[in-house]
Amino acid sequence: MIDLRSDTKTRPSDLMRRAMAEAEVGDDVAREDPTVIALEERAAELLGKPAALLVSSGSQGNLVSVLAQTSPGQKVILEEHAHLFRWERAALARVAGLMTHPLPGRYGLFSVEALEAALWPADLHSPATGLVALENTHNAAGGVCLSVEQTAAVCEVAHRHGVPVHIDGARIFNAAVALGVEARELAAPADSVTFCLSKGLGAPVGSLVCGEDDFIERAREFRKLLGGAMRQAGVIAAAGLVALEHELPRLHEDHEKARRLAETLFGLPGVSLDLASVQTNMVFFEVHREDLTAPQLCRHLGDYGVLAVAQNESRIRFVTHRDQSYADIEHVCAALCQILG
Numbered sequence: 001m002i003d004l005r006s007d008t009k010t011r012p013s014d015l016m017r018r019a020m021a022e023a024e025v026g027d028d029v030a031r032e033d034p035t036v037i038a039l040e041e042r043a044a045e046l047l048g049k050p051a052a053l054l055v056s057s058g059s060q061g062n063l064v065s066v067l068a069q070t071s072p073g074q075k076v077i078l079e080e081h082a083h084l085f086r087w088e089r090a091a092l093a094r095v096a097g098l099m100t101h102p103l104p105g106r107y108g109l110f111s112v113e114a115l116e117a118a119l120w121p122a123d124l125h126s127p128a129t130g131l132v133a134l135e136n137t138h139n140a141a142g143g144v145c146l147s148v149e150q151t152a153a154v155c156e157v158a159h160r161h162g163v164p165v166h167i168d169g170a171r172i173f174n175a176a177v178a179l180g181v182e183a184r185e186l187a188a189p190a191d192s193v194t195f196c197l198s199k200g201l202g203a204p205v206g207s208l209v210c211g212e213d214d215f216i217e218r219a220r221e222f223r224k225l226l227g228g229a230m231r232q233a234g235v236i237a238a239a240g241l242v243a244l245e246h247e248l249p250r251l252h253e254d255h256e257k258a259r260r261l262a263e264t265l266f267g268l269p270g271v272s273l274d275l276a277s278v279q280t281n282m283v284f285f286e287v288h289r290e291d292l293t294a295p296q297l298c299r300h301l302g303d304y305g306v307l308a309v310a311q312n313e314s315r316i317r318f319v320t321h322r323d324q325s326y327a328d329i330e331h332v333c334a335a336l337c338q339i340l341g
């Protein structure tokens, strides 16, 4: 099957499996795992921060980042479709004791005016803002990128109010590739950033939290609190190192495949798609036809050996990744033309 459901569906490459089998390991809770240390050093270097911490998932990375920079009773300002707000089981409220202040966004980003207005002064009645959170690339907005300038503008406002900024950079390398900049440039003005090894980079598990040394030490304590301190985690880190070395240089291929899908869909009857939102490895589109709903289209694609899921009666998200070849994408395009053409 050609799986277009998510870039989390990839299987580890042979190279990764070999590296995992042969990894030199130790007890990472005691910081004795050389492979974890090597991965954390590489991650910190790529993101331009002094230190990094391996965590089990993007959600855990976001949560320890938030916990390490806020106090219960504060609020977090974020975009209303942010993963942190919509898809992380209300962890900010349940675990961190925080209120969320979601702002409407355009292409995944709120305006600096809206941010400025939301940064109200704390007083006897109003909670203080503990953190501003960004997402790059922004998943629900279509895998769109926040530029260096957009990130800097948000950080300037937040910092002027004494508030730190976290970037949920689950797919920040996709943004860097699409924008033609280094990931460290995107992360530079922010106080913390997470990225995932287990999405477009194709590793089976793991995310990294990056930031200043003291922030990483606080994040380490919260990782422990959440049960995320792992022992011989070098087995995981080994796959991550392979991902950073071998998968990063090919991320642009995923973007080319998404573009090809988008351009095919764009011309088909009853399909609506915003080509401007197709910037990385995601394609969101709507099917508005009398004869076909989005779930029905996904079922038809199944007959062609293509796995896709509808988000509702009209909306579908395709995600490209390392386990689809260019030929696979041509096959999907032909299937789409037959079903919808």
Ligand SMILES: Cc1ncc(COP(=O)(O)O)c(C=O)c1O
Binding pocket: 056, 057, 058, 059, 060, 083, 084, 135, 137, 138, 139, 168, 170, 171, 196, 198, 207
């Ligand atoms: C933007 C974004 N942030 C965070 C996450 C959470 O990552 P995980 O599934 O590893 O917890 C995801 C997952 O898809 C995501 O898309």
